[in-house]
Amino acid sequence: MRQGLKRVVHRRDDALVGVRWDRLEHLLAAYYREAGYQVEHVGTGASAGRFDGGVDLKLKRDGRLVLVQVKHWNAYKVPHNEVNQLIGLMVNAGADRAILVTSGEFTKAAIEAATRNGLVQLIDGDELRVMLGPLPEALPAPTRTADSLAAQVGEHLLHVAMNRALPAGRKAATSWAKATATTLALKGVVLLVTLLIAYQVIQALSRNLNQSLQNIGRPAATAVQRPVPSPQFAQPGTTAAAAPAIPNYCIERDRNTGAIVDRCAEHAARPKPTLADIRESQRKADAAIEVLRDSTPEM
Numbered sequence: 001m002r003q004g005l006k007r008v009v010h011r012r013d014d015a016l017v018g019v020r021w022d023r024l025e026h027l028l029a030a031y032y033r034e035a036g037y038q039v040e041h042v043g044t045g046a047s048a049g050r051f052d053g054g055v056d057l058k059l060k061r062d063g064r065l066v067l068v069q070v071k072h073w074n075a076y077k078v079p080h081n082e083v084n085q086l087i088g089l090m091v092n093a094g095a096d097r098a099i100l101v102t103s104g105e106f107t108k109a110a111i112e113a114a115t116r117n118g119l120v121q122l123i124d125g126d127e128l129r130v131m132l133g134p135l136p137e138a139l140p141a142p143t144r145t146a147d148s149l150a151a152q153v154g155e156h157l158l159h160v161a162m163n164r165a166l167p168a169g170r171k172a173a174t175s176w177a178k179a180t181a182t183t184l185a186l187k188g189v190v191l192l193v194t195l196l197i198a199y200q201v202i203q204a205l206s207r208n209l210n211q212s213l214q215n216i217g218r219p220a221a222t223a224v225q226r227p228v229p230s231p232q233f234a235q236p237g238t239t240a241a242a243a244p245a246i247p248n249y250c251i252e253r254d255r256n257t258g259a260i261v262d263r264c265a266e267h268a269a270r271p272k273p274t275l276a277d278i279r280e281s282q283r284k285a286d287a288a289i290e291v292l293r294d295s296t297p298e299m
Helices: 021-034 080-093 108-117 125-132 146-165 170-215 263-269 275-295
Strands: 038-041 057-061 064-071 097-102 120-123 251-253 260-262
Touching (some): 021 038, 021 064, 021 125, 080 120, 120 125
Antiparallel strands (some): 038 057
């Protein structure tokens, strides 16, 4: 038994009672199309989705939008909560009017809520049967799949849970879900940026540390003493032969500028890292690792 709901005064047993809930949505969609509306069937009876967001049909005509919600209830009356939720959906969607349809009955509070608002039309079981006309005893129903059955049961359970736990019903649940998704997305972006920055810092510090460790204990390069060739004296009546050239491996030509560069002198002029420099590099690397560990609890 549904807690908090009132039983109908007259429980019907006719052809409409035997029509499935999704089939009833299709019948109403066809009725409003014949009445001249452009009908968008967004309910679970057409999309086979899990939830319909509180709207089954969207009717458009002459630039006006009308929302339709269908309640195929035969044992219990539709309460005023359903009217209030439909009013909230109508405001959010910018609709001009809304229609709440049931195959059974409405509570007195639901009728009063719709009357106060003036923009919500209630169609009970008696009026619905007049609209649809006589129905055959057996109507062909669409194939019932496990997904459609699970969607119907899931929607009902969610509706009951929201009415008990959330004062604003579906509207509050939708706002909470959107806010949660936005917060999670922002946290993910911040974490990703933090990881990228920490990775680049660690890579730079690691390169500097490795270069410093390689230079420790390496003697400073000294200029290569080029041997001075001994003077050659030409014998009388002969021509002095040219002295063989001695290769100098310190002298290179820069490939980009073409200038002559003394690599030995350049290396000798480079200062060696001190012990304080090495400790400072190690400290920065440790600090970067701590930042990465704090922002990533899984490490």
